[in-house]
Amino acid sequence: MEALRLAIIAELDAVNLYEQMARLVDDEKIRKVFLDIAKEEKTHVGEFMALLFYLDSEQVDEIKEGFEEVEEITGIKTKLED
Numbered sequence: 001m002e003a004l005r006l007a008i009i010a011e012l013d014a015v016n017l018y019e020q021m022a023r024l025v026d027d028e029k030i031r032k033v034f035l036d037i038a039k040e041e042k043t044h045v046g047e048f049m050a051l052l053f054y055l056d057s058e059q060v061d062e063i064k065e066g067f068e069e070v071e072e073i074t075g076i077k078t079k080l081e082d
Contacts, residue, residue: 004052011048014041 018038022031053060067078 001052001055004048004055007048008045008052011041011044014038015045 015038018034018041022034022038025031025034070076070078
């Protein structure tokens with residue numbers, strides 16, 4: 001499970017990096033490529049999270065609880081499923 005959590009962290013770092021790079025370039029075509037790559041990294045996050053949830057049901061429960069707490073505190077409606 002540690003490897004999956006490290007992979008999630010690495011992918012989130014990559015999302016931040018590519019989005020930051022997109023903000024730094026002036027060329028719109030290059031910006032679009034950086035943002036597309038960032039989007040792909042978000043998919044990777046989802047893939048690793050799916051595997052983590054498969055192995056660690058407690059993680060699933062705690063994430064759901066976190067969503068519920070945010071809604072209780074802020075009124076923001078969040079959801080994990082469509």
